[in-house]
Amino acid sequence: MRHDKLQRELDLLLLMTENKNYTAAQLCDRVGISLRNLYYYFDFFRDAGFRLVKSGTYYRLDRHSPFFRKLHESIDFTEQEAVLLRRLISGTDDNNALTESIRHKLDKFYDLRILTDITANQQLSHNIDRLYEAIKFKQMVKICNYSSPHSQTVTDRIVEPFAFMNDNMDVRCYEPSTGLNKTFKIARMGDVEIIDMLWSYEDRHRQMFTDAFMFCAEERHPVSMILGQLSANLLREEVPRAADCMTPHDERHFRLDLDVCSYIGIGRFVLGLYDDIEVLGNDEFKEYLRQHIERMYSKSH
Incomplete structure (x- = not known):
């Protein structure tokens, strides 16, 4: 057995x-x-x-x-070694059975999908390099032919880039023409040109935070609560990023101290498991829950 x-x-x-x-x-x-x-x-x-x-x-x-990590260090390729090997075999004969076998094994055990479009990947690397240089030396850039799905336009943007986000896939910038901090997706940039001008609005730069529930905002709000065993287990499974903010409270309970950008995600979680959770704070979050419960009650009567 x-x-x-x-x-x-x-x-x-x-x-x-x-x-x-x-x-x-x-x-x-x-x-x-x-x-x-x-x-x-x-x-x-x-x-x-x-x-x-x-x-x-x-x-x-x-x-x-x-x-x-321990196992890979002993018997497996590092990610850098796998990337190099994948690049080397990408230029070989596709009809070679041995090459195809190696490619299949690499694709099965390593996430190398980023290498599938070499031309697009080169442009992405170029854009990241230019943005990195601009951030390092506090220079402005011209984002050429930025494709915005919201306005359905392709335009040039003059911005002050100051922080990379989401594994270097996004960049946080201040846009003087609108007076707003915005997050731009680097893959949607046609090109990036460094302008011979230093930042002028550094005091207006605001980071964008993403909380454990994937809500984004420039400000964060602290919440605290005591979780029972059920709610603690579900939180670990459904919101893995929040697990690091949990500490043992006693043998059967955990304390959660977490910063959130919106009460929507954490509020939905608390309301769904209300009998297994004791909310400690903050007062604004308690008021949010109270109003939400009142609205649910009024709808059911």
Whole structure:
């Protein structure tokens, strides 16, 4: 029996380290376990040093978990080595069976999709390099042919870039013409030209923060609460970024101290598990919940 259990654990581990995501139902079906046992395995993986990532209804194990890092350092390629190898074989004969086998293995175990469009990737790298230089020396830039899906326009923007965001995919800038801080997606920039002008509005630069519930704003609001075992487990699964803000309160409860950009995400979580959560603060958040409960009550009567 123990060997069967270990076999299922290993099968689940291998399945969740593939370069794809699975729903809980798909994992149960593939491994042949119940949903309840699946959550037991999830707890075991966390305790063993694995990072469980939940995206919507899909689950996977983070390749950068401490356990995997130790394993990769011993027997596997580093990410830089895998990228170099993928680039080397990209110029070889596609009909070569050995080349295709290596490419398949790299694509299966490494997230190298960023290399699929070489031309676009070169332009993206160029834009990032120019923005990095401008931020370093506090210079203004001209973003050429920026494609905005909101206004459905392609225009040039004169801005003061001051911070990269989201793994260098976005850049935070101050736009003098509008007097606003804005976040621009680097992939939507046709080109970036450095202007021979230093920042003039550094005192107006404002960072954009993204909270654990993926809401963005320039300001953050602290919230505190005591979570029961159910709400603590669900928070770890549904909002992994919030797990680092939890500390043990007693044997059965956890305290959550978290900064949020909006009360919508955390409010939805609290209202859905109200009997298992004691809200400590802040007063503004308590008032938000009170008004929300009153509106729900009035709608039901």
